[in-house]
Amino acid sequence: MTSVSNPASLQAIAQTxxxxxxxxxxxxxxxxxxxxxxxxxxxxxHADAITEANAADCEAALADGIAKPLYGRLKLDNGKxxxxxxxxxxxxxxxxxxxQLQIHRELDAGLVLKRVSCPLxxxxxxxxxxxxxxxxxxxxxxxSGNGVILKGGRExxxxxxxxxxxxxDGLATTAVPPEAVELLTTREETLEMLTLxxxxxxxxxxxxxxxxxxxxxxxAIPVLGHAEGICHLYLDAAASPDQAIAIAVDAxxxxxxxxxxxxxLLIHQDIAPELLPRLAEALRGRGVELRGDAAAQRLVAxxxxxxxxxxxxxxxxxxxxxxxxxxxxxxxxxxxxxxRHTEAIVTEDDDAAQAFLSRVNAAGVFRxxxxxxxxxxRYGFGAEVGISTQTMPPRGPVGxxxxxxxxxxxxxxxxxxxSYSGAAAKVFTHRDLL
Amino acid sequence: MTSVSNPASLQAIAQTxxxxxxxxxxxxxxxxxxxxxxxxxxxxxHADAITEANAADCEAALADGIAKPLYGRLKLDNGKxxxxxxxxxxxxxxxxxxxQLQIHRELDAGLVLKRVSCPLxxxxxxxxxxxxxxxxxxxxxxxSGNGVILKGGRExxxxxxxxxxxxxDGLATTAVPPEAVELLTTREETLEMLTLxxxxxxxxxxxxxxxxxxxxxxxAIPVLGHAEGICHLYLDAAASPDQAIAIAVDAxxxxxxxxxxxxxLLIHQDIAPELLPRLAEALRGRGVELRGDAAAQRLVAxxxxxxxxxxxxxxxxxxxxxxxxxxxxxxxxxxxxxxRHTEAIVTEDDDAAQAFLSRVNAAGVFRxxxxxxxxxxRYGFGAEVGISTQTMPPRGPVGxxxxxxxxxxxxxxxxxxxSYSGAAAKVFTHRDLL
Numbered sequence: 001m002t003s004v005s006n007p008a009s010l011q012a013i014a015q016t017x018x019x020x021x022x023x024x025x026x027x028x029x030x031x032x033x034x035x036x037x038x039x040x041x042x043x044x045x046h047a048d049a050i051t052e053a054n055a056a057d058c059e060a061a062l063a064d065g066i067a068k069p070l071y072g073r074l075k076l077d078n079g080k081x082x083x084x085x086x087x088x089x090x091x092x093x094x095x096x097x098x099x100q101l102q103i104h105r106e107l108d109a110g111l112v113l114k115r116v117s118c119p120l121x122x123x124x125x126x127x128x129x130x131x132x133x134x135x136x137x138x139x140x141x142x143x144s145g146n147g148v149i150l151k152g153g154r155e156x157x158x159x160x161x162x163x164x165x166x167x168x169d170g171l172a173t174t175a176v177p178p179e180a181v182e183l184l185t186t187r188e189e190t191l192e193m194l195t196l197x198x199x200x201x202x203x204x205x206x207x208x209x210x211x212x213x214x215x216x217x218x219x220a221i222p223v224l225g226h227a228e229g230i231c232h233l234y235l236d237a238a239a240s241p242d243q244a245i246a247i248a249v250d251a252x253x254x255x256x257x258x259x260x261x262x263x264x265l266l267i268h269q270d271i272a273p274e275l276l277p278r279l280a281e282a283l284r285g286r287g288v289e290l291r292g293d294a295a296a297q298r299l300v301a302x303x304x305x306x307x308x309x310x311x312x313x314x315x316x317x318x319x320x321x322x323x324x325x326x327x328x329x330x331x332x333x334x335x336x337x338x339x340r341h342t343e344a345i346v347t348e349d350d351d352a353a354q355a356f357l358s359r360v361n362a363a364g365v366f367r368x369x370x371x372x373x374x375x376x377x378r379y380g381f382g383a384e385v386g387i388s389t390q391t392m393p394p395r396g397p398v399g400x401x402x403x404x405x406x407x408x409x410x411x412x413x414x415x416x417x418x419s420y421s422g423a424a425a426k427v428f429t430h431r432d433l434l
Numbered sequence: 435m436t437s438v439s440n441p442a443s444l445q446a447i448a449q450t451x452x453x454x455x456x457x458x459x460x461x462x463x464x465x466x467x468x469x470x471x472x473x474x475x476x477x478x479x480h481a482d483a484i485t486e487a488n489a490a491d492c493e494a495a496l497a498d499g500i501a502k503p504l505y506g507r508l509k510l511d512n513g514k515x516x517x518x519x520x521x522x523x524x525x526x527x528x529x530x531x532x533x534q535l536q537i538h539r540e541l542d543a544g545l546v547l548k549r550v551s552c553p554l555x556x557x558x559x560x561x562x563x564x565x566x567x568x569x570x571x572x573x574x575x576x577x578s579g580n581g582v583i584l585k586g587g588r589e590x591x592x593x594x595x596x597x598x599x600x601x602x603d604g605l606a607t608t609a610v611p612p613e614a615v616e617l618l619t620t621r622e623e624t625l626e627m628l629t630l631x632x633x634x635x636x637x638x639x640x641x642x643x644x645x646x647x648x649x650x651x652x653x654a655i656p657v658l659g660h661a662e663g664i665c666h667l668y669l670d671a672a673a674s675p676d677q678a679i680a681i682a683v684d685a686x687x688x689x690x691x692x693x694x695x696x697x698x699l700l701i702h703q704d705i706a707p708e709l710l711p712r713l714a715e716a717l718r719g720r721g722v723e724l725r726g727d728a729a730a731q732r733l734v735a736x737x738x739x740x741x742x743x744x745x746x747x748x749x750x751x752x753x754x755x756x757x758x759x760x761x762x763x764x765x766x767x768x769x770x771x772x773x774r775h776t777e778a779i780v781t782e783d784d785d786a787a788q789a790f791l792s793r794v795n796a797a798g799v800f801r802x803x804x805x806x807x808x809x810x811x812r813y814g815f816g817a818e819v820g821i822s823t824q825t826m827p828p829r830g831p832v833g834x835x836x837x838x839x840x841x842x843x844x845x846x847x848x849x850x851x852x853s854y855s856g857a858a859a860k861v862f863t864h865r866d867l868l
Contacts, residue, residue, distance in 0.1 A: 026792050061812055105814055111803060120825050121795065188472035201825045216654070222826050235655035243848035280675065346572035357843055358460050369545060369846030378851070379547055379842070380539055380864035391554050391635045392656050393827065396842045408813070408830045409791055412803030414677035417812070 005111055010192045012101035014149060014199035015024050020179035021147030027117045027175050029096040033172040036139050039165040043085050043135065046162065049077060053162035053210035054131060055203050061129075061155045069360045074129040074156055084132040085415030091139040096402040098145045104434040108426060111412040112433070119145030120201040122372050123195050126151045126215065127206040131159035137204075138181050147201065151184040151193065160185070173415040188295055194219035202403070204386055207311065224402055228313050228339040229259030231371045234356065236347035237268040239266050241275050243368055244346045248369040250397040251344070253286040257315040259387060260342050260364075260374040264310060264320045264333045266330045269295065272323045282372075288317045295323035310337045327352050331359045338362060342374035342396075363389055363396035445618055445627045448583060452556050454613035455581030459553045460727035461609050462529040468598035470526040470573050470609035477519050477569065480596065485512060487596035488565060495563075495589045508563040508590055518566040521817075525573040527747035528816045533578045537842075538868040545846040546867070551838045553579030554635040557693030558627050558774045560585045560649065561640040563665045571638075574817055578837035582799040583634065585618040586625065587813050594619070628653035636837070638820055643747065656703030656756040658836055660823035661771040662747050665805045666766040668790065670781035671702040674707050677802055679716050683802040685778070691749040693821060694776050694798075694808040698744060698754045700764045703729065706757045710734050722751045733746060744771045762785050765793045772796060775787050776808035776830075797823055797830035 008223045041212075043050070054076040061074055076084075103115035120146035127133045134150055152160040152220065158181055168178040184193065191406045197220050204224045205215040210282025213227040233251055235244045251262040253407040268275060272295070280290055280300045293304040302321070309320040310333070324330045334343050342364035345356040357365045374397060381399030388395050394402040446698050458466075478482070488510040495508055510518075537549035557580045563568045568584055575582035586594040594617055602612040610724025618627065631654050639649040647661040667685055669678045684723045687698040699711060706729070706774045714724055715720065716736045735754070743754040744767070758847040777796035779790040791799045798808040808831060815833030822829050828836040853860045 020797075022793060083491065096627055106815065107807070109490065111807070176851055218549045220650070222824070237481065239557070240848065246848060246850055254852055264529065353845075358540075359456060361456075364842045364844065366843070367845045369844055369849040370851050373541070373545070373846075373849070374842070374853040378541065378854075378862065380862065381570050391839050394837050395839055405825050405829055406807070407796065409800070410803055410807055411787075411801045412807075414680060415803040415807070416675065416680055417804050417806040418684050418688055428812065428814065 002387070010184070010189055011196060011199060014122065014193075014196050016179050016184050017147040017149055018199055020177035021119065021122050021145070022178055024142065024147065024180050025098075025145045027090070027145070031175040032096070032145070033092045033140055035142055035171055035176040036307070037427065038174045039135075039139060039167050039170040040085050040092075042166045043081070043088065043163070045099065046166035046169065047078065047143065050081060050159065050162045050166060051076065053158040057156055057158045062397070063092055064155070066155065068297065069262060071128050074159075076131050076159055080132060083132075084135045085328055087112050089140040091136075091383055093144050094143060095334060096143065097404045100181050102406055103433065104432065107410070107428050107432055108433040111410065111415045112183060114409045115406050116409060116424070117406050120403060120405050121401060122147040122149060122200050123202045123204060124149045124151070124196075124200045125204045125206070126190055126193070127153070129153040129156045130241060131156045133206065134160050134183075135167070136383070137385075140385060140400060140403065142176055144400050146403055147180045147182075149182045149184060149193065151190050154185075157185050187319070191218075192297060193223065198264065206386070217360045223395065224388055224398060225386050226341060228340070229261070229341045230264070230313050230337060230339040231260060231262045231342045232264045232266055232325075232334050232338060232344070234261045234266040234327075234334070234343070234345045235268060235271060235275065236327060236345055236349060236352050236354060236356075237270040238349035238352060239268075239271060239275070239346040240348055240368075241271075241278065244275060245279055247344070247346055247368070247370050248279060249282055249286055251372055252283065252288055252319055253317065254372055256317050258372065260371050261315075262319065263313055263372055264322065264337070266322050266324050266333060268295075268312075268330070269325050272296070273299055276321070276323075286317075288319050290319055290321060292321040293323060295319045299323075313339075331356060333340045335361050340391070341387070342366060342371045344369065344371050363387075444623055445630060445633060448627075448630050450613050451581040451583055451616050451639060452633055454611035455556050456703045457581070458530075458576065458581065458610050459579045461579070465609040465763070466530070466576055466579070467526045468575055469610040470522060472608045473569075473573060473576075473601050473604040474519050474522045474526075476600045477515070477522065477597070480513055480600035480603065481512065484593065484596045486505075486586060488591040490571065491565075491590055496682065498589070500589065500689040504563050504589070507728075508565070508593075508854050510565050510593055512687065512843065514566060520570045522569050522573040525570075525577050525817055528577060528607070528834060535868065536840055538582055538866065540867055541844070543690045543863070545844065547847045548843045549840050550843060551840045553559050554839050556581040556583060556619040556634050557636045557638060558583045558585070558630075558634045558655070559585070559638045559640070560627070561653065563587040563590045565597060567615075567640065568594050568597045569601070569647070570817070571819075573575070574819060574834060575838065576610055576614065578834050580837055581614045583616045583618060583627065585624050588619075588621065591619050598830070599818065615620040628655065629760060631655055634812060635734040639849055657822050658822055658828065658832060660693060660775060663775045664698070664747050664825070665694060665696045665816075666698045666700055666768050666772060667696045668700040668758075668761075668768070668777070668779045668806065669699055669702060669709065670761060670779055670783060670786050670790075671704040672783035672786060673705060673709070674701075674782055674802075675712065676704075678709060679713055681778070681780055681802070681804050682713060682731060683720055684717055685806055686722055686753055687718065687751065688806055690751050692806065694805050695749075696753065696778075697747055697824045698756065698771070700756050700758050700767060701730075701758050702764070703757050704759070706730070707733055708783060710755070710757075717753060720751075722753050724753055724755060727757060732804045733757075733806045747773075759791060767789060769793075769795050774825070775821070776805045778803065778805050782794065
């Protein structure tokens with residue numbers, strides 16, 4: 001909770017968090033779940049202090065002329081707090097991601113290899129105004145055995161402080177050291193945090209595309225997240241028209257600022273003359289502004305889409321439409337302009353679906369359903385730490401498994417490698433025990 | 435094989451490789467294994483051309499005054515070529531890492547999620563003089579469904595060209611496009627390659643620590659590898675003296691320049707007076723130069739280890755020795771100075787072993803065996819693309835699985851997310867089908 005402004009003391013805080021995390025890493029599932037329950041109870045006890053701190057944040061933000069959506073995310077009333085506490089308790093019910101035996105193999109008699117999942121160490125999370133994120137992230141960090149250093153938005157500083165005070169109060173009576181959860185409060189600390197390669201194992205930025213990109217470009221620490229979500233829906237020549245319309249509307253209008261909402265609709269030229277007018281009517285009926293290429297403009301009255309449109313994440317009720325001559329052209333467009341997040345095809349043709357699913361380069365490739373299903377809760381992961389558009393795992397919606405890694409344990413009885421070479425070389429058995 | 439020197443044309447090459455890789459990604463295991471066999475046969479047919487090209491490289495390198503170990507790695511006679519061809523065929527026998535079903539879950543009736551392993555796309559490999567690496571890496575890339583862009587050392591350029599010519603000749607009659615394997619030949623291309631974030635998904639640098647560090651610091655592309663291997667052996671108070679000596683000798687002298695060889699030996703103060711003199715005698719008998727802290731110097735005549743020694747990878751027959759008062763001190767030393775590669779304890783005490791294995795931060799944590807077992811072949815992975823010391827997976831020795839990622843496929847029948855909210859909200863079933 002100390003606010004610091006020079007790297008040495010931020011590094012000292014991070015080292016304290018790392019030591020606390022080392023203890024946390026060795027605790028049992030029961031001990032971690034008990035700590036999560038203690039946090040939930042402490043948040044309840046501190047409810048008045050938290051909502052009062054939040055009211056002060058909200059008042060100051062209004063005086064500063066905060067934008068309405070930001071104000072909505074900042075505000076934490078008793079109802080939202082109760083929901084957040086329920087969310088903390090839910091994390092307690094999730095399976096423990098630590099200690100899972102992934103490989104168990106005899107290398108030779110008496111020499112055994114295990115690959116076991118283990119915590120990363122310390123996770124740094126930088127988020128926008130939402131103070132409820134502090135509760136969610138802290139419980140996910142503890143469940144996965146990691147220390148966490150949190151940096152919230154300036155406008156939420158009183159709320160975050162009150163919440164972290166409650167969390168530390170809760171942890172005080174448990175096996176989890178309270179130092180496992182730390183809060184930073186200044187922008188300078190964010191920049192310093194990005195330099196702590198030795199102390200922090202993963203950075204999770206939650207904020208605007210520009211902010212995530214800034215973090216990615218300014219740290220050597222691995223970053224979990226995505227800068228952009230430019231998702232496409234391709235309506236194949238063999239699409240069911242009714243499914244096409246229902247899915248397009250769902251993928252665009254339900255929550256247009258979500259990263260898994262579509263920005264561009266691709267439609268096969270054979271089906272466009274019949275389908276596009278109906279589709280345009282349905283989308284416009286839900287308030288969507290349409291832009292299209294020349295071929296689309298010949299079928300429906302809409303403004304021209306420019307090259308810029310194909311690589312824009314509108315995060316709003318705007319949709320770009322392009323008529324394509326073939327599935328290959330659709331795949332080519334997606335692999336060129338897409339952000340590798342989630343891409344969908346609507347088709348009744350199994351071969352077309354297979355070609356699309358195997359050739360599109362994205363974390364999620366969908367058939368005959370909305371791109372909006374690309375989400376940790378909908379996938380059944382219980383909780384989501386973020387969605388990754390990188391190629392290397394963890395990729396796509398990331399549950400608790402994004403907060404763990406693994407280590408190889410080898411236990412022998414005096415075994416040396418010299419025994420496995422030369423004239424009387426022993427031979428590895430490599431016998432799986434799992 | 436074209437040598438280029440401006441980014442636009444290197445980018446064009448990489449895009450061609452990416453398109454070839456897109457085709458390769460959809461091939462069956464049989465088609466990939468057939469291509470690997472065709473490569474093995476073509477290498478046999480081109481054996482004379484390859485060894486002649488290598489002889490020319492060797493002659494030029496001798497004229498340039500090449501260092502002896504580098505010359506040994508550069509030289510490719512008929513015996514080494516035959517071994518390399520056998521290695522290519524071995525890759526054909528390994529399990530296909532692509533297409534493995536990792537999650538199979540019904541989200542709701544008719545809406546099914548699969549997580550399936552898939553190739554990364556294009557892998558960039560930068561290696562030193564060893565021309566046999568071209569054959570090994572190309573076969574691993576094809577097996578894992580990836581395109582590969584290779585950049586060998588300048589001194590091996592004729593050999594690498596002859597080998598890649600043979601590989602492309604072999605691929606010409608197979609389902610794998612020959613463009614899936616490309617060779618770069620200039621240093622400028624290495625630098626350009628590091629900027630191709632859109633075209634290359636993973637960089638594997640094989641070379642000196644300084645070179646790997648340079649690559650890590652100069653690319654936004656994920657890097658698989660390790661800069662340093664500072665491994666420790668800790669001899670606990672409850673160590674078996676005979677095991678301690680045998681393991682220390684094995685871990686130091688078998689191959690001192692290996693990354694999994696030890697650089698520092700930590701010994702508990704209770705066992706040091708009895709064990710250290712015997713240990714010093716055994717290590718010196720194998721030509722090891724010893725350096726030690728003040729406590730070690732009181733027990734054995736040896737030169738003083740300085741602060742610098744604790745963070746030096748000697749890659750040579752030199753060993754630093756430190757006497758520690760406790761297991762905690764040993765763990766503290768390792769977590770401070772270690773490179774998170776492989777760390778070992780020798781002890782008969784189960785509690786001490788458990789504390790060490792769970793508290794040391796490294797990809798490999800070993801008990802009563804040599805650190806030299808930290809190796810993909812010894813772990814039974816069949817082939818190794820590298821050893822990673824990063825915290826995030828893939829970590830430790832990496833087999834073919836380091837060359838694949840996964841994607842989420844969701845197949846529905848017109849499913850939309852709007853159905854799962856509101857008054858008559860449907861409920862996800864989240865029923866695992868695996």
